Amino acid sequence: MARPTTGDKPQDIRRATVDEVSAVGSTSVSVNKIAARAGLSVGTIYRYHRSKDELLFSVFMEVKRDIHAAMMTAAADRQGPAARIRAMWFALVDYGFQAPGDFQLVELMSSETRVQFSGNEELKQLQSEVLGEIQKGVDDGTLVNTNVRTIETVLASPAITLARRVAMGRQVIDDDEVERIFTLVWRGVAADRQGLSG
Amino acid sequence: MARPTTGDKPQDIRRATVDEVSAVGSTSVSVNKIAARAGLSVGTIYRYHRSKDELLFSVFMEVKRDIHAAMMTAAADRQGPAARIRAMWFALVDYGFQAPGDFQLVELMSSETRVQFSGNEELKQLQSEVLGEIQKGVDDGTLVNTNVRTIETVLASPAITLARRVAMGRQVIDDDEVERIFTLVWRGVAADRQGLSG
DNA sequence: TTAATTAATGAGCAATTGCTCATTGTCAAT
């Protein structure tokens, strides 16, 4: 008894938002242009989102969830902290390789001071799940016995750097380089040396 | 035989630009607001800079030079790659602590695909000086024998992450955390272990 | 004084922004 939605508008909007943000930046992005890119009218965007801020934050959260899910799925069939963390790390980098725009959106929006960010419970939840995986590694002696956040910083930073480079198309990064970086990072955070070559 | 400039306008413009960019982002920044923040009129900005793009890029380059100089100065009186690289690393983090806005501007502008960036000779020069320092470490056996760019990525990424956190005021980072992070990173890139505790 | 030269101003223009809302399209039930 109503006009049905044609196509998958939310998905179109998300795709257009990611494309536009990764093209012009998260702050100078324009709703009018997102609508044009999605092949929709502005009004339609405002049927699905209350404001520009809400639109950006909602797409940001979707992407965050996807990245988190990719990491957790990769870890799912691995046994033990070493294999799980390695799988999560490569999943993170891989996500950046396959969806550079998604990654750039997250990066750009994280570089801003947004009230919505600090204090968001779901965001905290995702973060603590990752820290939990690291904690297991510390507990069983796989990882060096230090602050989990410290370890997380050392692990995540190069992964983010790598993914960002791909997102910017600045340079091509081959699998060997990714492997080399993980090797160095793992040397740093692993408690003992497991098959290292000077 | 002409009206003299009063005050240091270029410096006022730089400060206002850094503040405005770190407040609203590099793409949505407005020349009108920079002028207002600097206590100048728009026209004056355009006496010193040809366009908005040129203004942003010129301030970006100034900051880049400052950061580079801080690293090189810190390394100047150190002997040997280990001490020099350590000094450079802490100088980089320290810069981010003391001038968060500067750091945020560099970060935000580097996250964009700007034609001016790739192909800029001065930028390449700064980068190659840093890589040269690392190369010395590889040559004399201090650092692990792998690609210098790989080592640079592993070293720089957490430093950038740290500085960004400070820039965003997201959390307070004490000296111990900085030291802990450097310890882990150095474990990763150093050829042998020098006084490490599991 | 007067002329020449440069510094600095800020009203204002064309273009673009986020967002609204009157209108039209499309379905199910009557």
Added chain:
DNA sequence: ATTGACAATGAGCAATTGCTCATTAATTAA
């Protein structure tokens, strides 16, 4: 057919943008 309900449209508004340029301020040389 007609009606009620929702989906989707896009012209248009008030505000803001990057930038211009006619004007004024401040100085020295003649």
